[in-house]
Amino acid sequence: MKTDGTKYLNFTGWYDRPDDLQPAVDGDLTCDIAVIGGGMGGMATALRLAERGKDDVVLLEAEFCGFGSASRNGGQIAGAPGGDLRMLALTDPGKLKVMVKLAENAGEYMEDLMKTHEIECDYEANGLVWGAVSPMMMLRVRTQAAILRACGGQGTLGTSEELGLPAGFVGGMRENVGGALNPGKLARGVRRAVLDSTVKVYEQSPVTDVRQTGGIVELTTPRGTVRANKVVLATNAYSGEWDITPKNLSVPMYVVEAETEPIAPERLAELDWTSRSGIITQHQLMTHYRLTARNTIVCGVRRVERGLSYPLPERVPSPSLIKDMAKDLSDRFPTLSDVSIAQAWGGWIGFTSDWLSVAGQVGDNVYYAMSCNGHGLCQVPYVHKLIADYIVDDQMHEDLAGIWSSAPKYPGTMALVLQEPVIALAWAADRIGDYFSGSKSLARRKLRRRSRRAIS
Numbered sequence: 441m442k443t444d445g446t447k448y449l450n451f452t453g454w455y456d457r458p459d460d461l462q463p464a465v466d467g468d469l470t471c472d473i474a475v476i477g478g479g480m481g482g483m484a485t486a487l488r489l490a491e492r493g494k495d496d497v498v499l500l501e502a503e504f505c506g507f508g509s510a511s512r513n514g515g516q517i518a519g520a521p522g523g524d525l526r527m528l529a530l531t532d533p534g535k536l537k538v539m540v541k542l543a544e545n546a547g548e549y550m551e552d553l554m555k556t557h558e559i560e561c562d563y564e565a566n567g568l569v570w571g572a573v574s575p576m577m578m579l580r581v582r583t584q585a586a587i588l589r590a591c592g593g594q595g596t597l598g599t600s601e602e603l604g605l606p607a608g609f610v611g612g613m614r615e616n617v618g619g620a621l622n623p624g625k626l627a628r629g630v631r632r633a634v635l636d637s638t639v640k641v642y643e644q645s646p647v648t649d650v651r652q653t654g655g656i657v658e659l660t661t662p663r664g665t666v667r668a669n670k671v672v673l674a675t676n677a678y679s680g681e682w683d684i685t686p687k688n689l690s691v692p693m694y695v696v697e698a699e700t701e702p703i704a705p706e707r708l709a710e711l712d713w714t715s716r717s718g719i720i721t722q723h724q725l726m727t728h729y730r731l732t733a734r735n736t737i738v739c740g741v742r743r744v745e746r747g748l749s750y751p752l753p754e755r756v757p758s759p760s761l762i763k764d765m766a767k768d769l770s771d772r773f774p775t776l777s778d779v780s781i782a783q784a785w786g787g788w789i790g791f792t793s794d795w796l797s798v799a800g801q802v803g804d805n806v807y808y809a810m811s812c813n814g815h816g817l818c819q820v821p822y823v824h825k826l827i828a829d830y831i832v833d834d835q836m837h838e839d840l841a842g843i844w845s846s847a848p849k850y851p852g853t854m855a856l857v858l859q860e861p862v863i864a865l866a867w868a869a870d871r872i873g874d875y876f877s878g879s880k881s882l883a884r885r886k887l888r889r890r891s892r893r894a895i896s
């Protein structure tokens with residue numbers, strides 16, 4: 441595909457910035473519960489607290505609600521944990537079982553959230569497919585599917601024809617819960633629900649310090665201090681900005697999305713992507729592909745970049761990565777190689793030390809959660825909703841208990857592993873795998889077979 445005219449965005453391609461920015465904190469104020477961060481996690485916490493009758497809740501957001509990965513992501517609602525299940529089953533089989541149930545519940549929670557607040561965000565509940573681009577990768581998918589089943593999860597294995605996938609895929613496993621949506625519209629809808637609730641929302645209010653002092657928590661912002669009885673940290677990749685954040689809670693990574701120009705419906709129909717299910721490959725560094733309601737294809741991830749210091753910089757994707765993604769799109773969808781990549785953007789996500797969701801407490805009045813690793817769109821708000829329930833009921837849902845850390849301490853494993861040379865090696869291993877598995881020629885051969893069948 442072509443990248444000559446690609447626009448590099450420093451926000452998202454899904455929607456525009458809101459034009460009703462809420463005021464910043466101006467002067468000192470007190471509240472019962474303060475939530476820091478207006479992403480899906482922070483908004484879900486605040487909304488749930490309000491729904492549960494807490495009427496003195498303040499939400500503090502550095503820019504505007506939905507500014508972070510909430511509205512920059514690929515929009516794929518997953519109903520199963522992300523990552524390499526073989527590795528996770530080896531390192532912590534007990535927690536993986538918890539995560540399988542949690543991920544399914546998170547997918548269902550997200551569907552309920554959209555219904556309850558009547559959020560129109562182009563949601564298609566057509567499952568997410570763990571796709572294989574070669575027979576070798578299909579073996580990996582089968583192993584992952586067996587692990588998922590052994591942990592109580594469900595997925596449907598099939599060939600690309602059975603799962604309604606384009607010729608560039610050999611087959612895969614479709615998760616039973618989830619689908620694809622426009623995350624910009626989702627974030628805007630959840631922001632609207634929060635603004636309509638009793639929550640007091642302060643945007644343009646970056647918290648520069650969080651301190652526990654004499655039974656309350658003091659939050660510093662540029663133009664005033666907020667004193668709260670309880671605080672929920674919901675800043676995801678940005679969480680490492682304060683001393684109070686548990687060490688190694690997350691490693692920030694920059695992840696990108698690229699979107700094609702609109703494609704004529706008859707050309708999209710030729711792809712035989714009849715299920716319209718979003719697809720994530722089983723590479724070391726997965727690539728995902730999905731169709732949108734505006735007749736484009738959005739492709740994401742493929743390579744990640746480590747954030748090295750806080751505050752995390754605002755940035756745009758590197759043109760060389762977008763070129764690499766354009767080439768990959770041509771390999772996966774050979775009939776679309778003349779199409780252009782219209783726009784590209786990126787955002788920061790946090791990787792936890794065990795690759796799975798974590799949550800916990802610092803002292804008795806600061807709560808945090810980190811549920812991402814690329815599958816946070818529904819896991820993050822679900823886990824934060826459970827934290828809100830825990831604050832109200834003083835009782836933990838079993839999904840929250842299963843990821844709860846007794847002490848806010850995490851090993852530095854992921855920080856050690858996710859270094860640029862290791863990431864570059866993983867990317868190279870994926871490309872070598874693609875080359876030797878012949879995934880590119882497989883796609884073209886399959887396409888020729890499909891068109892011969894169509895003619896006869």
Ligand SMILES: Cc1cc2nc3c(=O)[nH]c(=O)nc-3n(C[C@H](O)[C@H](O)[C@H](O)COP(=O)(O)OP(=O)(O)OC[C@H]3O[C@@H](n4cnc5c(N)ncnc54)[C@H](O)[C@@H]3O)c2cc1C
Nearest residue numbers: 477479480481502508509510513514516647787815816817
């Ligand atoms: C490019 C990309 C593609 C992705 N694709 C998918 C996908 O398809 N499916 C999926 O499940 N997940 C995906 N994810 C991950 C998913 O989007 C995230 O896990 C999820 O949105 C995180 O939500 P959050 O609320 O924790 O974080 P965020 O949405 O990042 O929210 C954090 C908020 O905190 C605010 N903040 C930061 N510092 C401060 C401060 N000091 N004071 C006040 N506020 C502050 C930020 O401005 C931000 O709004 C993707 C992520 C990216 C970036």
